[in-house]
Amino acid sequence: MSPTHAPVGAARQGSLRELNLALVLGRIAAADRPPSRADLATATGLTRATVSAVVEDLLAGQLVSEAEPAPRAGAGRPARGLVLADQGPAGLGLEVNVDYLTVCVVDLAGQVRHRTVHRADLRPVAPEDALARLVDLARQARADAARQGLTLAGAALAVPGLIDDSGQVRLAPNLGWRDVPVPELLSAHPPLTDRVPDVPALVVDNEANLAALGELHSRPPGPASFLHISGEVGIGAGIVLDGALFRGARGWSGEIGHLPVHPQGRPCRCGGRGCLEQYAGQEAIVAAAGLVRAELPADTATARLAELAEAGEPAALRALNDAGTALGVAVAGVVNLLDLDTVVLGGGYAPLAPWLCPPVLAEIKARVLTAAWSPVTVRPSTLGPEAAAVGAAGSVVRRIVARPAGWLNRAG
Amino acid sequence: MSPTHAPVGAARQGSLRELNLALVLGRIAAADRPPSRADLATATGLTRATVSAVVEDLLAGQLVSEAEPAPRAGAGRPARGLVLADQGPAGLGLEVNVDYLTVCVVDLAGQVRHRTVHRADLRPVAPEDALARLVDLARQARADAARQGLTLAGAALAVPGLIDDSGQVRLAPNLGWRDVPVPELLSAHPPLTDRVPDVPALVVDNEANLAALGELHSRPPGPASFLHISGEVGIGAGIVLDGALFRGARGWSGEIGHLPVHPQGRPCRCGGRGCLEQYAGQEAIVAAAGLVRAELPADTATARLAELAEAGEPAALRALNDAGTALGVAVAGVVNLLDLDTVVLGGGYAPLAPWLCPPVLAEIKARVLTAAWSPVTVRPSTLGPEAAAVGAAGSVVRRIVARPAGWLNRAG
DNA sequence: AGGTATTTGTTCAGCGATTGAATTATTTGC
DNA sequence: GCAAATAATTCAATCGCTGAACAAATACCT
Numbered sequence: 105m106s107p108t109h110a111p112v113g114a115a116r117q118g119s120l121r122e123l124n125l126a127l128v129l130g131r132i133a134a135a136d137r138p139p140s141r142a143d144l145a146t147a148t149g150l151t152r153a154t155v156s157a158v159v160e161d162l163l164a165g166q167l168v169s170e171a172e173p174a175p176r177a178g179a180g181r182p183a184r185g186l187v188l189a190d191q192g193p194a195g196l197g198l199e200v201n202v203d204y205l206t207v208c209v210v211d212l213a214g215q216v217r218h219r220t221v222h223r224a225d226l227r228p229v230a231p232e233d234a235l236a237r238l239v240d241l242a243r244q245a246r247a248d249a250a251r252q253g254l255t256l257a258g259a260a261l262a263v264p265g266l267i268d269d270s271g272q273v274r275l276a277p278n279l280g281w282r283d284v285p286v287p288e289l290l291s292a293h294p295p296l297t298d299r300v301p302d303v304p305a306l307v308v309d310n311e312a313n314l315a316a317l318g319e320l321h322s323r324p325p326g327p328a329s330f331l332h333i334s335g336e337v338g339i340g341a342g343i344v345l346d347g348a349l350f351r352g353a354r355g356w357s358g359e360i361g362h363l364p365v366h367p368q369g370r371p372c373r374c375g376g377r378g379c380l381e382q383y384a385g386q387e388a389i390v391a392a393a394g395l396v397r398a399e400l401p402a403d404t405a406t407a408r409l410a411e412l413a414e415a416g417e418p419a420a421l422r423a424l425n426d427a428g429t430a431l432g433v434a435v436a437g438v439v440n441l442l443d444l445d446t447v448v449l450g451g452g453y454a455p456l457a458p459w460l461c462p463p464v465l466a467e468i469k470a471r472v473l474t475a476a477w478s479p480v481t482v483r484p485s486t487l488g489p490e491a492a493a494v495g496a497a498g499s500v501v502r503r504i505v506a507r508p509a510g511w512l513n514r515a516g
Numbered sequence: 517m518s519p520t521h522a523p524v525g526a527a528r529q530g531s532l533r534e535l536n537l538a539l540v541l542g543r544i545a546a547a548d549r550p551p552s553r554a555d556l557a558t559a560t561g562l563t564r565a566t567v568s569a570v571v572e573d574l575l576a577g578q579l580v581s582e583a584e585p586a587p588r589a590g591a592g593r594p595a596r597g598l599v600l601a602d603q604g605p606a607g608l609g610l611e612v613n614v615d616y617l618t619v620c621v622v623d624l625a626g627q628v629r630h631r632t633v634h635r636a637d638l639r640p641v642a643p644e645d646a647l648a649r650l651v652d653l654a655r656q657a658r659a660d661a662a663r664q665g666l667t668l669a670g671a672a673l674a675v676p677g678l679i680d681d682s683g684q685v686r687l688a689p690n691l692g693w694r695d696v697p698v699p700e701l702l703s704a705h706p707p708l709t710d711r712v713p714d715v716p717a718l719v720v721d722n723e724a725n726l727a728a729l730g731e732l733h734s735r736p737p738g739p740a741s742f743l744h745i746s747g748e749v750g751i752g753a754g755i756v757l758d759g760a761l762f763r764g765a766r767g768w769s770g771e772i773g774h775l776p777v778h779p780q781g782r783p784c785r786c787g788g789r790g791c792l793e794q795y796a797g798q799e800a801i802v803a804a805a806g807l808v809r810a811e812l813p814a815d816t817a818t819a820r821l822a823e824l825a826e827a828g829e830p831a832a833l834r835a836l837n838d839a840g841t842a843l844g845v846a847v848a849g850v851v852n853l854l855d856l857d858t859v860v861l862g863g864g865y866a867p868l869a870p871w872l873c874p875p876v877l878a879e880i881k882a883r884v885l886t887a888a889w890s891p892v893t894v895r896p897s898t899l900g901p902e903a904a905a906v907g908a909a910g911s912v913v914r915r916i917v918a919r920p921a922g923w924l925n926r927a928g
Numbered sequence: 929a930g931g932t933a934t935t936t937g938t939t940c941a942g943c944g945a946t947t948g949a950a951t952t953a954t955t956t957g958c
Numbered sequence: 959g960c961a962a963a964t965a966a967t968t969c970a971a972t973c974g975c976t977g978a979a980c981a982a983a984t985a986c987c988t
Contacts, residue, residue, distance in 0.1 A: 114561035115535035117944045117975055123527035124946090142965055149526035154946055156966060179956035180964025266886065274889070329765050341853070345762065352855025353741050356886045359852040364845050364883065365776070376848070376883035433776050436788070437846075438853060440771040441753070443764025471776065471788035474678065474768045477686070529946055529973045536975090554936055566975055568937060591985040592935025 121158070122509040124150060128158045129167060129508050133212075134325075138171045138185025159186060165512040166192030167212065167504075188212040191253035193511055195500025196245060196297055198238055198261040199311065199493040202226060202278050202337070205234070206490050207241040209249045209256065210497035212505065214321055218248045221490065231273075231284040239293045246296060257504060257511065258303035259296050260496035261286065262311040264336065266356055271308035277373075278337045302510025303503055311492040312358050313349055315450050316342020318487050318495025320349075321502060327446045331438055332485070333360065333431075334451035334492075337386050343442070361385065363434040383430035386452055392423035406452045413459050424459040431460065432467025439472050439480055450485035457484035533570070534921040536562060540570045541579060541920050545624075546737075550583045550597025571598060577924040578604030579624065579916075600624040603665035605923055607912025608657060608709055610650055611674040611723065611905040614638060614690050614749070617646070618902050619653040621661045621668065622909035624917065626733055630660045633902065643685075643696040651705045658708060669916060669923060670715040671708050672908035673698065674723040676748065678768055683720035689785075690749045714922025715915055723904040724770050727862050728754020729761055730899050730907025733914060739858045743850055744897070745772065745843075746863035746904075749798050755854070773797065775846040795842035798864055804835035818864045825871050836871035843872060844879025851884050851892055862897035869896035 127148050132139060141159055145152040162168045171185040190211055199206040203225055209218035220241050226234050238261075246256055263286070265276025273284040286308050290296075297305055316332035319342075328347040334340045339361035343350040351357055361381035362374045369378030382388055390405050393412065412420035435447055447464070449457045461482045468480050485491060504511050539560050544551060553571055557564040574580045583597040602623055611618040615637055621630035632653050638646050650673075658668055675698070677688025685696040698720050702708075709717055728744035731754075740759040746752045751773035755762040763769055773793035774786045781790030794800055802817050805824065824832035847859055859876070861869045873894045880892050897903060916923050 114539065115532045115975090116562075117532070119535070120527045120529070120532060120945055120974095123531070127526065140965070150528075151947055152966065153948080153968080157945080178964080179954095179962060181954040181966075183965060327765070343853070345757075350757065350854070353739075353857045354855055354886070354890060357853060357855040359855070359885055362852050362883060362885055363849040374883070374885050379883075434849075437775040437849060440774050441755070441769060441850060441853070442762070443766055443769040443771070445765045471774060471786070471791075473771055473774055473786050474766070478766060527946090532945095532974060552936070563976055564937065565939080565977080569974080590935080591933060591983095593937075593981095593983040595936060 118509075121161075122507075124148075124154065124158050125161060125508045125512070126506060128155060129162060129505055132162075132168055132186050133188055133505050138187045140183030140185060142183060144186070161512060162186075162508065165508070167508055167511065188505075190215070192255065193257040193300070193501065193504050194249055194254040195497040195504075196242060196249075196256045196259035197314075197493040197495070197497025197500075198242060198259060199314075199490065199496065200226060200234055200238060200261070200263055200279065201311065201492075202264070205238050205241060206493040207238065207245045208490065208493045208497050209245050209254065210494060210501055211254060212501050214323065214498060214501070216494060216497075217252055217254060218245050219490070219493075220245065227278075227280050231281055231286075232289050235286065235289050236293070239290065239296065242296045256297040257300040258305060258307070258500040260307040260309060260314065260499050262314040262492035262496045263308060264311040264338070264340070267308050267310055269355060271306065273308065298514075300504075300511055300514050302507050303500065307496075307499065309496070309499075310340060310342075310355075310358065312340030312451075313342045313351065314493075314495040314499065315485070315487070315491040316344050316448075316495065317349055317499050317502075318491040319448055319450065319485055320344050320347065321495070321498045322486050326448075329442075329444055330446035330448055331435070331442070331444050332448045332450050333435070333453060335384065335386065335431075335449065335453035335456075336451050339381050339385055341438070345442075360434060360438065363437060365430045365433045380430055380434045384427040384434075389423050389427045389456075392426060393417075393420040394423075406455055410455045413456070421459065424456060425463050428460040428463030429467060432464040433471070435464055435482075436468045436471035439468060439475075443474065445478060445480055447480065447482045448485050449482065450487070450491055451489070454484040454489075530921075533573075534919075536560075536566065536570050537573060537920045537924070538918060540567060541574060541917055544574075544580055544598050545600055545917050550599045552595030552597060554595060556598070573924060574598075574920065577920070579920055579923065600917075602627070604667065605669040605712070605913065605916050606661055606666040607909035607916075608654060608661075608668045608671035609674070609726075609905040609907070609909025609912075610654060610671060611726075611902065611908065612638060612646055612650060612691065613674075613676055613723065613904075617650050617653060618905040619650065619657045620902065620905045620909050621657050621666065622906060622913055623666060624913050626735065626910060626913070628906060628909075629664055629666060630657050631902065631905075632657065639690075639692050643693055643698075644701050647698065647701050648705070651702065651708065654708045668709040669712040670717060670719070670912040672719040672721060672726065672911050674726040674904035674908045675720060676723040676750065676752070679720050679722055681767060683718065685720065710926075712916075712923055712926050714919050715912065719908075719911065721908070721911075722752060722754075722767075722770065724752030724863075725754045725761055725763065726905075726907040726911065727897070727899070727903040728756050728860075728907065729911050729914075730903040731860055731862065731897055732756050732759065732761075733907070733910045734898050738860075741854075741856055742858035742860055743847070743854070743856050744860045744862050745847070745865060747796065747798065747843075747861065747865035747868075748863050751793050751797055753850070757854075772846055772850065775849060777842045777845045792842055792846045796839040796846075801835050801839045801868075804838060805829075805832040806835075818867055822867045825868070833871065836868060837875050840872040840875030841879060844876040845883070847876055847894075848880045848883035851880060851887075855886065857890060857892055859892065859894045860897050861894065862899070862903055863901070866896040866901075 141155045145155045168186050169189045171187045194211045197208045205222040207220045266274045271287040312334040332342040341358040341360035362379040364378050366378030370382040372379035553567045557567045580598050581601045583599045606623045609620045617634040619632045678686045683699040724746040741757050744754040753770040753772040774791040776790050777792050778790030782794040784791035
């Protein structure tokens with residue numbers, strides 16, 4: 105879990121510089137062309153003198169570098185464009201999932217500079233062994249990052265389950281984990297990242313949350329508020345509000361899989377009845393399509409479904425349509441409640457989006473009061489299956505961009 | 517609608533003072549005993565010198581005043597306690613509802629210093645006439661406030677309907693309003709409040725949202741995140757996350773009344789089927805209890821229901837239990853999605869809470885995955901029926917507390 | 929009663945960061 | 959080759975916080 109925005113504290117002299125460092129760096133990160141110092145001055149309202157001073161700090165700290173000036177028409181001294189540095193701090197993203205481990209490194213600009221996927225069925229593997237393998241991959245990633253001039257400033261780990269404030273995995277049903285003290289187990293190994301003030305060494309978070317963050321920071325930038333749905337065996341949602349992930353009182357938000365869509369319907373392992381998961385979960389779709397899931401590795405089930413649907417197989421089409429309708433009922437409720445205008449289908453849903461989107465949209469049209477005034481977009485995720493790991497790594501670098509003072513003031 | 521938190525901009529010299537004014541004033545507002553300057557210094561991390569300077573500004577601006585020192589054991593110069601001023605700025609709260617108009621004035625400390633309720637059936641009244649009556653009441657309120665040394669710094673109007681960014685009422689079904697340009701109609705009258713920088717002259721917002729804000733700022737302070745449900749003819753929810761109202765992309769969040777609880781159930785006027793409103797709306801409960809709503813003024817229907825339930829009337833008890841179950845299905849979904857730990861039943865639900873809470877809690881227990889680890893509280897609102905107007909006025913003064921520089925820098 | 933310890937609040941020199949104007953740097957257009 | 963234009967830097971002035979010394983007001987002790 106991660107703290108929210110700037111913790112409000114005493115504003116001292118140095119706070120000014122901290123704020124302006126973040127302001128200027130944020131502008132550089134958000135710009136679609138390398139801005140000059142003068143551009144930044146007009147954009148931020150600071151004077152050019154201040155911007156120069158701030159940029160000098162950022163350059164010295166390897167957070168930005170000067171790029172070739174964009175050719176400009178007209179007279180005048182040419183501007184020197186500023187871009188996020190491709191050396192300096194980077195984020196380490198980790199993911200443990202049912203049938204793979206992923207490690208990746210993302211730089212300040214959001215580029216994936218290293219990626220490893222290790223395919224294996226992790227269910228029979230003990231948590232500490234799975235984490236040990238992950239540490240191995242991470243160590244290689246760190247070495248590769250160092251070769252590229254990158255320093256790992258922090259790490260985030262995505263797990264498909266419920267994580268509490270301390271980073272302990274309370275329950276990851278599909279992985280078979282229960283009460284796994286991940287930070288403790290990882291601290292038995294030598295540290296994976298350098299110590300940077302204001303950047304936690306390790307954040308453990310829900311896979312759906314981090315995938316949503318990945319989507320949020322993907323290029324081109326999308327809306328600041330949306331619902332990202334990860335349809336795997338369970339169905340998780342990441343809720344992004346005003347450019348920030350909403351985690352709920354204890355970090356357990358997004359349990360969309362247990363929204364009731366048929367209140368007196370099939371019993372669910374959660375104890376309720378008629379939960380969405382029973383109608384739009386991967387197992388439910390596969391079963392409805394007449395496939396035998398046991399015969400398929402988990403990661404090919406959706407691919408197979410997409411093939412069948414592509415071929416026009418009636419059972420598959422019906423199964424997807426029914427799942428989409430159930431999903432639409434739940435999503436309509438969420439949209440009514442939160443007034444979101446964008447829904448992203450991610451994880452296992454992404455490749456099935458062509459068949460899921462229409463029934464989802466139909467339910468939204470029918471059930472959302474305000475849809476008449478402003479339409480709701482439903483689209484597949486642009487990131488691949490490793491969205492969660494990329495989002496995890498991205499969350500680290502976003503934190504540095506949001507609060508560069510910590511990195512700049514680090515020892516050394 | 518209102519802007520979100522502190523708009524991130526250039527941090528200039530004066531920003532420091534603005535931040536510290538807000539920091540210190542916020543501490544004074546949040547303290548349960550009048551703090552001394554020295555208390556504030558240790559609490560905020562500022563030096564006593566700075567706190568003194570900041571407090572001097574606040575005193576000069578009539579935002580705080582010195583109270584009798586709390587008797588303290590031990591040696592030392594006695595402290596002078598600081599409290600929010602009972603003179604100075606105040607907020608004007610307005611509400612238009614189906615069968616009444618309300619106007620109230622709330623001071624910085626959150627005390628209601630003036631309140632008028634004008635009972636009348638507003639449905640047959642044209643919007644401009646209803647607003648004209650409201651302006652009349654507001655003018656009296658302003659005069660009364662002035663007599664008490666209060667200056668109205670801004671106003672907020674609660675309307676049971678959908679309001680867009682510009683303050684226009686797009687649709688208020690129970691009032692019969694559609695596309696009513698409230699700010700424009702009100703600007704035809706002389707201004708109701710003084711002009712204060714950073715405080716909008718008039719905010720128009722949904723009644724459920726403002727009632728939730730009222731609950732948020734009621735004493736004693738409750739949790740920072742909760743769901744406030746206003747059960748009137750329609751069912752609206754105010755979502756408070758981390759001490760801030762969540763309004764959604766266009767300010768239309770909280771339409772909980774149209775969450776599906778029986779997806780193939782009764783058709784609803786929204787076009788969907790099986791919406792919560794059809795099972796737990798006031799009309800549905802009254803009908804299920806065997807009462808004829810037409811014979812009852814709207815504001816006595818719930819009172820009558822409570823009487824019958826109190827007397828043990830089986831039809832009333834059954835109706836309330838069924839409504840509570842439907843409400844529980846919807847609330848369980850919301851709690852799963854947002855991971856909230858508190859649900860407040862407000863509006864017409866408050867007096868019925870003794871009969872509604874048990875079935876709501878039962879559904880939550882059955883359906884919320886995480887309820888086993890940490891229980892969810894369901895309780896009635898502590899505010900009376902005018903919660904929305906009080907919340908509206910409170911939102912004005914909270915804004916001044918959060919951003920005192922605007923008030924201090926006002927002309928004059 | 930008087931002195932001392934203790935806590936509160938204020939005063940003031942010092943300092944860091946921003947400002948605004950002047951200055952330097954570098955290019956285009958005539 | 960020179961003027962105009964735009965970019966970036968330099969520097970005195972100013973604003974607001976800090977830290978320490980100081981003044982104020984009370985309780986406790988003898």
